[in-house]
Amino acid sequence: xxxxxxxxxxxxxxxxxxxxxxxxxxxxxxxxxxxxxxxxxxxxxxxxxxxxxxxxxxxxxxxxxxxxx
Numbered sequence: 001x002x003x004x005x006x007x008x009x010x011x012x013x014x015x016x017x018x019x020x021x022x023x024x025x026x027x028x029x030x031x032x033x034x035x036x037x038x039x040x041x042x043x044x045x046x047x048x049x050x051x052x053x054x055x056x057x058x059x060x061x062x063x064x065x066x067x068x069x
Contacts, residue, residue, distance in 0.1 A: 001023040001024065001025050002023070002024055002025075002027050002038060002039075003021055003022070003023055003038070003039040004021070004022060004023075004024050004027050004030070004031075004036040004037060004038055004039055005019065005020070005021050005036065005037050005038075005039045006018055006019065006020045006021075006022065006035070006036055007034060007035055007036055007037055008034075008035055010030075010035055010036075021039050024036065
């Protein structure tokens with residue numbers, strides 16, 4: 001069974017109204033006629049907060065030792 005959203009008033013035994021979401025066993029013909037459309041549940045997007053931490057500048061150590069001749 002497919003979840004479908006009713007696009008126009010459809011006077012059947014359940015009296016579907018525009019905007020209703022119903023289960024239909026074989027909605028192919030109703031989709032072709034433009035009476036229903038497949039219903040896709042909306043995806044809830046979570047807001048992700050990314051904290052940017054500034055990187056510290058690390059100084060390179062000075063080279064120590066004797067100079068080669």
